[in-house]
Amino acid sequence: MQYFKSRAVSVSHVGLAPPGGPSRSAASSRTNRHDVVGCTATAQNLSSGCTIFQLWALTRSQERLQSTTAIRDSQKAGRTSNSRSNVDAVPQKRSSRPRPRRPKHAQQQQQQQTSGSAPSPSPLPEAPSRSGGPVHVGQELELECARLALEGKGVCLLPPTGFVVLVERTLPGEHVRAEVVSVRRGYAEARKLASLSPHRNAVPPPCPYFGPCGGCTLQSLQYEAQLQEKRNQVEQTLRRVGRLGPSLDQLAAEAAACRRDDDGGGESNGGDGGSRAGGGVAAAAGCQDPFAYRNKMMFHFSTKCWLPPDMVEERPCLGLLRPGTADVVLPVVQHGCKLQGAEANVLLARAEQLVLEQGLLPYNHPSGKGTLKHLIIRSGSGARPAGSVAPVAAGELLIGFGVTHGSAMKQLKPVAEALGGEFPNLVGVVAQVVALPQPFARGTAAVPPGGLQRGSRDRGPRHGDGARKDAPGSQPPPPPADNGDALDGEDLAGGTGTGAGPVTLLYGTPYIHDNVGGLTFRISPGSFFQTNSRQAEVLYDIVRRAAALRPGAVDTVLDLYCGTGTIGLSLAADCRRVVGVEVADTAVEDARSNASLNSIDNATFVCADVDTIQRNLLAATLEEPAPTAATATSGVVPAPDVVIVDPARGGLSLDAAAFLSRCGARRVVYVSCNVATQARDLDRLCNGPGAPFRLVSVQPVDMFPHTDHVEVVTVLERRELQLAATATATATATTAPAAAAATSSGALGSVV
Numbered sequence: 001m002q003y004f005k006s007r008a009v010s011v012s013h014v015g016l017a018p019p020g021g022p023s024r025s026a027a028s029s030r031t032n033r034h035d036v037v038g039c040t041a042t043a044q045n046l047s048s049g050c051t052i053f054q055l056w057a058l059t060r061s062q063e064r065l066q067s068t069t070a071i072r073d074s075q076k077a078g079r080t081s082n083s084r085s086n087v088d089a090v091p092q093k094r095s096s097r098p099r100p101r102r103p104k105h106a107q108q109q110q111q112q113q114t115s116g117s118a119p120s121p122s123p124l125p126e127a128p129s130r131s132g133g134p135v136h137v138g139q140e141l142e143l144e145c146a147r148l149a150l151e152g153k154g155v156c157l158l159p160p161t162g163f164v165v166l167v168e169r170t171l172p173g174e175h176v177r178a179e180v181v182s183v184r185r186g187y188a189e190a191r192k193l194a195s196l197s198p199h200r201n202a203v204p205p206p207c208p209y210f211g212p213c214g215g216c217t218l219q220s221l222q223y224e225a226q227l228q229e230k231r232n233q234v235e236q237t238l239r240r241v242g243r244l245g246p247s248l249d250q251l252a253a254e255a256a257a258c259r260r261d262d263d264g265g266g267e268s269n270g271g272d273g274g275s276r277a278g279g280g281v282a283a284a285a286g287c288q289d290p291f292a293y294r295n296k297m298m299f300h301f302s303t304k305c306w307l308p309p310d311m312v313e314e315r316p317c318l319g320l321l322r323p324g325t326a327d328v329v330l331p332v333v334q335h336g337c338k339l340q341g342a343e344a345n346v347l348l349a350r351a352e353q354l355v356l357e358q359g360l361l362p363y364n365h366p367s368g369k370g371t372l373k374h375l376i377i378r379s380g381s382g383a384r385p386a387g388s389v390a391p392v393a394a395g396e397l398l399i400g401f402g403v404t405h406g407s408a409m410k411q412l413k414p415v416a417e418a419l420g421g422e423f424p425n426l427v428g429v430v431a432q433v434v435a436l437p438q439p440f441a442r443g444t445a446a447v448p449p450g451g452l453q454r455g456s457r458d459r460g461p462r463h464g465d466g467a468r469k470d471a472p473g474s475q476p477p478p479p480p481a482d483n484g485d486a487l488d489g490e491d492l493a494g495g496t497g498t499g500a501g502p503v504t505l506l507y508g509t510p511y512i513h514d515n516v517g518g519l520t521f522r523i524s525p526g527s528f529f530q531t532n533s534r535q536a537e538v539l540y541d542i543v544r545r546a547a548a549l550r551p552g553a554v555d556t557v558l559d560l561y562c563g564t565g566t567i568g569l570s571l572a573a574d575c576r577r578v579v580g581v582e583v584a585d586t587a588v589e590d591a592r593s594n595a596s597l598n599s600i601d602n603a604t605f606v607c608a609d610v611d612t613i614q615r616n617l618l619a620a621t622l623e624e625p626a627p628t629a630a631t632a633t634s635g636v637v638p639a640p641d642v643v644i645v646d647p648a649r650g651g652l653s654l655d656a657a658a659f660l661s662r663c664g665a666r667r668v669v670y671v672s673c674n675v676a677t678q679a680r681d682l683d684r685l686c687n688g689p690g691a692p693f694r695l696v697s698v699q700p701v702d703m704f705p706h707t708d709h710v711e712v713v714t715v716l717e718r719r720e721l722q723l724a725a726t727a728t729a730t731a732t733a734t735t736a737p738a739a740a741a742a743t744s745s746g747a748l749g750s751v752v
């Protein structure tokens with residue numbers, strides 16, 4: 001924080017209080033309202049913007065309601081005037097303000113939900129109130145943090161009822177003094193005033209921007225403790241949202257039995273995705289180096305430069321979005337971001353200097369002046385010559401500019417060439433006219449639809465949430481396909497359907513290369529790629545073991561949401577053929593190019609929406625050996641033995657889940673960057689009468705150290721197969737590969 005104090009600046013106060021600042025301004029209370037407006041906190045809605053806080057609070061309140069009569073009585077009594085059991089000491093203030101109307105986008109969001117039934121439907125309020133729970137706004141509390149919520153806040157349970165209070169930057173086990181800033185039905189949010197006793201594994205955060213920057217909420221927690229917390233979050237979410245408690249208990253019992261058999265007390269590792277720690281969920285696979293791991297970072301240009309805690313300077317700057325805003329930027333260029341490599345940080349600083357020297361200005365709302373929106377730096381290890389396994393000597397860097405008008409290209413070209421001359425590893429500079437977030441287009445508030453997001457690295461305003469090219473007030477296009485790139489920023493980097501213009505090449509080549517698991521991948525600006533290449537190797541290795549492909553390369557693998565083909569291509573050597581399905585055409589082109597780059601000839605990539613393939617499957621004859629050009633374009637895929645799904649944060653649609661149920665695959669490996677939606681999907685696939693799958697393993701993988709995000713690999717096995725396997729264990733063990741191949745290439749349903 002020294003950094004902020006030492007800056008001598010001329011400032012203008014714009015009425016935005018610091019996060020949870022002493023007197024929250026109208027703007028910041030609007031922020032809170034947006035967080036929940038229009039959300040029904042059911043698992044169903046997680047894909048459309050509801051936060052895990054709400055879900056957590058909902059399940060907590062449901063548990064409380066179910067737990068004891070006393071609590072039920074007190075809840076009931078809470079609706080009467082003299083029932084404020086634990087707020088008696090504090091006079092209740094009743095808000096006389098009218099209840100705010102839900103914004104239109106929130107209503108639209110709800111209308112767009114097509115995800116089907118939720119596991120535990122129960123509405124949360126449409127807007128926060130100043131009172132209504134056992135606490136009220138402004139009340140000071142002493143709390144102990146019980147655990148982390150999925151979005152990085154500490155969950156504190158207020159005695160005696162266990163009412164949930166979420167406190168920012170609070171770690172499990174930490175005692176804090178906090179002030180309530182908003183109260184909603186079922187939970188409250190509070191800002192930390194002081195840490196009374198820190199987490200036993202607290203460490204000094206190495207980044208000078210820690211705190212104000214919303215990106216690394218866990219940086220002050222020792223890395224091993226972060227991994228433990230993430231594992232716990234995964235288990236809790238699968239139990240609460242996915243109703244997978246019995247399955248996890250069974251996995252835990254099996255693991256315990258294995259340990260007893262081993263007689264050594266070691267953890268089980270049956271080749272099904274990893275070792276199982278307590279509760280049926282494996283210990284999270286951590287990174288060897290939890291810093292400088294990101295191969296892609298997005299930085300925003302703005303005329304509103306935030307100098308924490310509460311100053312905003314009107315000057316052009318480049319940095320990370322201030323949490324809860326869409327156009328106020330924390331300038332991080334001076335010290336760089338510790339999550340990306342040193343060379344990328346140097347390039348970042350130089351790029352900012354050159355564009356400003358060139359006279360280019362950040363886009364400014366509401367004046368409409370300026371054209372610069374964002375800058376993305378992608379890095380890769382570079383292309384490895386065919387057949388070589390030696391490390392690549394020099395890395396590759398690619399810059400992508402997002403601008404609001406094509407006129408910026410001419411001025412950016414000399415900047416691109418100058419950067420190319422100065423940075424030998426910079427292989428390309430591209431630019432794209434990007435859509436502006438809806439609020440800019442409408443000229444209303446700087447709050448993106450779906451509520452405000454925390455730091456830009458986490459989400460930022462979601463790309464394509466609204467769009468305009470040049471005309472303020474023009475109608476935004478329909479929402480784009482979510483590309484799962486939530487941690488990666490938007491637009492240029494994210495790819496699909498952003499309402500953005502074509503990519504313009506300003507210098508060099510429009511793609512970079514990276515290496516994962518001995519394979520080289522070409523990555524275009526519009527294609528998804530795992531943002532932590534080193535850990536992607538660990539992830540794909542876990543997926544390979546989880547797939548449990550039969551010996552003899554007899555299986556057909558379907559890689560749904562395949563991106564640049566990484567997972568499918570990693571499995572290609574061990575299976576008969578791979579078919580990848582991906583909606584982004586640039587990613588499909590990359591995947592095809594990656595197959596030939598790595599001399600892989602048993603992989604086919606289909607550009608299609610996964611949601612449409614079930615219909616085509618049912619309509620099609622499925623015995624053809626591989627998709628032809630005609631079937632590939634119509635989304636027809638062959639009957640798979642194993643399906644890998646790695647969807648975007650919204651998880652699987654009902655159609656996609658139905659496809660998994662009916663496609664006949666014996667195994668599904670579900671890779672997810674959002675355990676909440678994954679839990680919802682697993683509930684559909686594994687629970688209830690006729691559910692086709694059984695949960696076999698759960699392996700968290702830490703792709704995003706210091707953030708509250710976690711990747712989870714779960715394995716599902718078809719139930720019919722399990723029964724058959726039990727009955728014919730001996731015969732199965734001696735089945736010839738040829739017979740297995742015959743089964744695997746059969747028509748849809750032949751395995752069932």
Ligand SMILES: C[S@@+](CC[C@H](N)C(=O)[O-])C[C@H]1O[C@@H](n2cnc3c(N)ncnc32)[C@H](O)[C@@H]1O
Binds near residue numbers: 483484565582584648
């Ligand atoms: C989380 S990424 C996974 C990519 C890949 N498995 C990897 O590890 O690099 C999700 C991918 O799904 C794609 N996608 C999103 N919605 C889709 C849909 N409805 N149908 C097909 N692909 C989709 C995105 O473009 C993105 O490439």
